[in-house]
Amino acid sequence: xxxxxxxxxxxxxxxxxxxxxxRVLPQANRVGHGDNPLCGDKVTVYVxxxxxxxxxxxxxxxxxxxSQASASLMTVNLxxxxxxxxEVIAADMHKLITTGAVDEGNLSDxxxxxxxxxxxxxxxxxxxxxxxxxxxxxxxATAATTEKPED
Amino acid sequence: MDRFLSRSPVASGRERExxxxxFPMNKAWANLRDDFPVLHQQVNGHPxxxxxxxATSHKPRCVINALAQFYERDNANVHRGIHALSNRATxxxxxxxxxxxxxxxxxxxxxxxxTAGTTDSINLVACSWGGANLGRGDVILLTEMEHHxxxxxxxxxxxxxxxxxxxxxxxxxxxxxxxxxxDRVLTPEVKLFAFTHVSNTLGVINPITELCAxxxxxxxxxVVDAAQSAGHLPIDVGALGCDFLxxxxxxxxxxTGIGILYGRQALLDAMPPWRGGGSMxxxxxxxxxxxxxxPQKFExxxxxxxxAIALGRAMDYLDDLxxxxxxxxxxxxxxxAYARLKAxxxxxRLLGPAEHRSGVISFDLPGVHAHDVVTFADQxxxxxxxxxxxxxxxxxxxxxxSTSRASFYLxxxxxxxxxxxxxxxxxQRFFAG
Numbered sequence: 001x002x003x004x005x006x007x008x009x010x011x012x013x014x015x016x017x018x019x020x021x022x023r024v025l026p027q028a029n030r031v032g033h034g035d036n037p038l039c040g041d042k043v044t045v046y047v048x049x050x051x052x053x054x055x056x057x058x059x060x061x062x063x064x065x066x067s068q069a070s071a072s073l074m075t076v077n078l079x080x081x082x083x084x085x086x087e088v089i090a091a092d093m094h095k096l097i098t099t100g101a102v103d104e105g106n107l108s109d110x111x112x113x114x115x116x117x118x119x120x121x122x123x124x125x126x127x128x129x130x131x132x133x134x135x136x137x138x139x140x141a142t143a144a145t146t147e148k149p150e151d
Numbered sequence: 152m153d154r155f156l157s158r159s160p161v162a163s164g165r166e167r168e169x170x171x172x173x174f175p176m177n178k179a180w181a182n183l184r185d186d187f188p189v190l191h192q193q194v195n196g197h198p199x200x201x202x203x204x205x206a207t208s209h210k211p212r213c214v215i216n217a218l219a220q221f222y223e224r225d226n227a228n229v230h231r232g233i234h235a236l237s238n239r240a241t242x243x244x245x246x247x248x249x250x251x252x253x254x255x256x257x258x259x260x261x262x263x264x265x266t267a268g269t270t271d272s273i274n275l276v277a278c279s280w281g282g283a284n285l286g287r288g289d290v291i292l293l294t295e296m297e298h299h300x301x302x303x304x305x306x307x308x309x310x311x312x313x314x315x316x317x318x319x320x321x322x323x324x325x326x327x328x329x330x331x332x333x334d335r336v337l338t339p340e341v342k343l344f345a346f347t348h349v350s351n352t353l354g355v356i357n358p359i360t361e362l363c364a365x366x367x368x369x370x371x372x373x374v375v376d377a378a379q380s381a382g383h384l385p386i387d388v389g390a391l392g393c394d395f396l397x398x399x400x401x402x403x404x405x406x407t408g409i410g411i412l413y414g415r416q417a418l419l420d421a422m423p424p425w426r427g428g429g430s431m432x433x434x435x436x437x438x439x440x441x442x443x444x445x446p447q448k449f450e451x452x453x454x455x456x457x458x459a460i461a462l463g464r465a466m467d468y469l470d471d472l473x474x475x476x477x478x479x480x481x482x483x484x485x486x487x488a489y490a491r492l493k494a495x496x497x498x499x500r501l502l503g504p505a506e507h508r509s510g511v512i513s514f515d516l517p518g519v520h521a522h523d524v525v526t527f528a529d530q531x532x533x534x535x536x537x538x539x540x541x542x543x544x545x546x547x548x549x550x551x552x553s554t555s556r557a558s559f560y561l562x563x564x565x566x567x568x569x570x571x572x573x574x575x576x577x578x579q580r581f582f583a584g
Contacts, residue, residue: 004526004527004530004581007526008523008581013582013584038538039521039522039537039538039539039553040538040539040543040546040552040553041552042552062552063520063522063552064520064521064522064523065519065520065523065582066522066523068520119526121526122522122526125522
C-alpha cells in the first residue's frame, strides 16, 4: 500500500475518523449543498457570515474518506477568514487537488490532499465540499454538483 | 446434456475435490481464460482480478476476431444492396438475428429487434407500446429493485400518458421480492409489469416464469430486463411466456452498443414505430409514409451491423460452454464468496441471498466508504465497482449510500476469491490502524 499512503495520509484518516465541525450550525445564515450524482455523495456546508468574515462553518454529509476529510479540513481552515481570503485558499486547494502543486505558505495541513491528483477518479470527492462552501458564501441557492464542465 | 459429459478440470487447471458430479464441464471450459486476451495483464503490479462483470464482461478472441473480419472482408451497408459485399453483410446481419432467435427460444427471427442495448430496448417498448396503449388511470407495475434503466423510461411514460407507477416491495437485505404483496399490487388497472430477471445489486434471481404467469392472468403485458441474466442463465421466451425481453450484448461477451429487444409478434405488429428514417419504411410520400413490418419497422437508419454479427458469435461461444454450466459456475463462485466473506471479513454486511443466487455480490464494510474500498482493491489489482449501482431508491430503502460490488463470470476462479478477501482484510487493517 505504498502508493496509497500518498492518498490516505494520516491527517486524512484522522479527519475521516473524527470529522471536525460535523454538525448543523444553528446560527448559520448561509447554507450550501453539494452532491455527486455518480456516487451518491452528499454534503451540506453551514456558514455564519459576520460582515465579510466567516465567523462559523460546519458541515454534514456522507461520502468516502477523501470527501469527509476534505470537508473537515476545510471547516478548520476557513473559520475566521474573510471571504476574499477564503476564495484564495479555495483556489489554491483546487490547484493542489487537481495538480498536486503546493503553493508555499497558506495551505498547512490541507497539503495532505496533494496525493489526490494521482487518482483522477477521486478528485471530485475532494473538491465537492469546497464547491458547496463557495456556493454558501456567494449565497447561491443551487446545489453544487460534480457534474459541471469546470471539474 | 451431452455437452456436459466430457469432464475436465476448470480453467485454473487444478483438480477439484469430489465435486465433479455436481460441476461437470465440457472441454470448451479447458483453458478458457486463454480465450480472453484482456485478462492477462498486471494492474498496479498484480495480476488482474476482474470482478466487475455486472458492469461489462470481457470479450473472447473469437468475438474480437468477428469484428475485425467483418471490417476487413465484408464491410458494406445492409439491405437493398446489389453488390457482393452488401449481400455478404446482409446475410451475416440477418444470420445474427436468426442466431439470436435461437438463443432466446423466439418463435421467429421477426421477433428480434436489434437495439443499442437494454436501455434502448426498454425505451422502445415505453415509447411505442406504452405511448399507444397507456392512459390516465392505468398502472405500470415495477419492482423496488429495478435498475434506473427499467424505472426512468416508465417515469417518463407515466408523465406523458397520465399513467401511475406502482412497485412490488423488496424484503430486506436478502433482497427477495415480497410476493405476498403481489395480489395487492397486481390489479386489473395494471397494464404493464416490468421486472428484472437478475438484480444487478442484490444478485437475487427473480421467479420470472411465475411473475409472467401472474401478469398474464391479470391481462398485463410483461417486460423482462435480462441485462444481468442473458449471458448467465438459460432463457427460453416461449417457456417463460413473457411479452418483451431486453438484453445488452456487452454483458454477455459481446461488443458494446448492441442489444436486443425480443417482442411477441402480435404485439410488435400492432405497435407504431418509435423512430423514423431509412430502412423502416415500405413506402414514403411527401406527406405520409407506410411502415415496413417488424422488426425493420423498429430499426430506422443504418443498424449496428458489425456488433450484431459479433454478438451472434458471442452466443455461439456461450452455448459452446453451455449456459447451464455457466449458471452453475457463477452460483458456485458466488455462494463460496458469500460464505467466505461472511466468515472471514469481520462486520461485513452482505446483500442478496446466501444461496441460489447469481454471481453479483454487493457488500458494505462498516466505516469504510465504497469508493475507498474500490480504490484500495484496485491497488491490489482487484477490479470492483462502488456506488449506488443505478439503484438509488433501493439503496435509500436499505439505508445505504453506496456499496462495493464484486460480480463473477465464467472466467473467474476460486483463487480470485482469495485475492478479493485478502484485499478487503488489508483495507480493514488500514482503516482500523
